Amino acid sequence: MRKKITLIVSLLAVLLLSGCWDVTEPQRMYYVDGIGIDYKDGQYEIYMQIINFANVAKSEAPTPQAAPSEIGFAKGKTMEEAFFKLYRSIDQKVFWGHMTFLLFTEDALKNENAIPVIDSFLRHRETRYQILTFCTKEPIKDILLVTPLLNKSLTASKLSNPMHTKELQTFVEPVDLRKLIIDLNEPSHEVNIPSVAINKNWETTDGPTTETALTGFGIVSKNGFKGYLNDGDARGIQWMYDKKTRGDVTIKLDNKENDHLTVDLEKLSTEIKPIVKNNKVTFEADIKLNAIINGFEGKVSTDEIRKGIIKEVKKDIKKSYAGGLKIDVDVFRLSEHLYRKDVKTWKKIQKDGKIPLTEDTLSKINITVNKVNPGRKTFAETIKE
Template identity: 50%
Template sequence: MNKKIVILLFVFTTLLSGCWDVTEPQRMYYVHALGIDFKDDHYETYMQIIDFTNIAKSEQPTNPDAQQAEIGHAKGKTIEESLFDLYHSIDQKAFWGHITYIVLSEEVMKSNKVNQVIDFLTRFRETRYQIWVYGTKEPLNDLLVVTPINNKALTLSKLGDPLNSFRQESFVRPINLRELVIGLNEPSHEVYLPLVSIDKGWVSSKGESESIELKGIALLSKEGFKGAITQDKANGIKWMTNKTIRGEVTGQMGENNTFVTVTLDHIKVEIKPVVKNDNVQFDIDIKMEANVLGITEKITTTEIRQEVKKQVKKEVRETYKEGLALNTDIFRLSEQLYRKDVKNWKKLEKNGKIELTEDSIRNINVTVVKVNPGRESFIETIEK
């Protein structure tokens, strides 16, 4: 009897179909990034296909002269039509499960097409909500062909792996698709994207070199593109989030008013809405630790604390005013009232956010909890 069962099992297993419908990994193209533009009432799509065979076992391409990726370009009345046009020229199946980031052109944001992009990405079963999202004013075909410094793998680029460099210098926090959807669908229905550009300030032995640079932030709402804040005017955003890991301020300290750079970390932010007579204002408390990088003369911890407070307050105010000029709740103060006092939020909100003025921020309290001198040789230079 046992022999009959074994024979039957053997016969049945030979009839199983197996994984006949699975595409072999070497017979697929892997989409690493996508750029979307909008011109003349048509979407222009740029698909970056990465060559994993050259970097799969190393953080650097095994062949320095081999190209890491190719960029395909097509047009269509919809994003999907442009992609199907790209499929006409692709030799193998395109796999979307490894897409890491998407870059939106200024024209897409200005034309209020971001919702269509989100709809496209969230409907397709292979894409994920962890895709990084950026904005740019640069030509997408030029941006997507920039390779990392020292020819590092594209998977480790500033766009593909933004958290790596963010830990060292937290200028603009990277935003993924999930956070973009939440930001646009909850008060104040506004969100910022990291604004990226091409930096041509690098030089190699072969001549001029390029890299990707964080230029500032692009501000979006449900109604469309609100504008951009760039360079130092955007510095205030890093002091208004607990997710900032490390930032810097430079100020003048000591008897000779020499410039000193201090890094700030362990940042904790608390925003308190204060409602009086149907008028809302906000008290902002920011706590942090300071680390001294370099000193040329004796300064006191009191001087360091005072200068850090001065610079952080200045940067927060300046960025807030830049946001107001663009009619944007850049620090999402409306959400703070919504979370902490929804009853008053319902009374004061208009179109999902509250009206803000320069006086809406009542107080900014900055506390430097600790001053770390850094190297032991600095301890004698910093006076208590």
């Protein structure tokens, strides 16, 4: 009798246990890694990059016969219509939980075209606020078909994980959907989105190859796309971030016509202070840096290096600020700094969330180089002539 009761209880327990009968097996799903968005002739053009996870766990020895990804294409009057057209040619369930980036063309960012796209991804229950955003002048399909160096998995690509190179250089800071929304909702209602280009500096034994590179910023406001700041015009922005960054400058040595020195810089802090006088606002920036010297020729002093660093960093900042003024962009978000520290003055002079900026608004740039590390205990040359 006791055995019968035990059997009945066991059967009831099995029946009452919640099962996973309605869960799709991982190998029976397609995983979206990134989405490209273009806008032409009144229609959204979408590119869906489906990643092959066969190479993810085997990054040291990828499966040669497995394609790293496939790109699907469709277009429609709305983004959702384009996706449903693409679904007709997909033979497995699509999982969006591993999506890592959105890539926009300039046309997709113009005239508020990007706003409904961003809103749609935020409303989808499988996507996250950590999705990274990029823009490009290149054809989206060409960008998405680029594979990482040495045929690594696409999860290690520049678009999927730009933080891999952050320890080398923080020239362009990644922007996810969370930061994009915050910056668009706060003064000056503009955001610097990293711009991506195809780099052709690499080769293999089979011939030239390509890689993606972050080359600057595309600036977007609530009203649409405002323009690009590329390479040289964008370099000063890294020194004006609130958080730590790492970069480099090349300085010309005193009294030496052709001698230059490249210095690694770690930005420790940046403080931007608004100065209000008679409802006129100017700003002072205080920047603290550490420097590391990789190699040099001849005799060089720390004072000479400090002087060169200060000159070049100031030049970078002024060039980025001037580039922003040309396209009516507050690249250093000075409007937000005033809003945070003196909202009464900000309300008096702001227009559509921005304060008027001139060449003299950024009135003073103070740069302090705390340490100059020669990499060794002395500034003497390692190899003497």
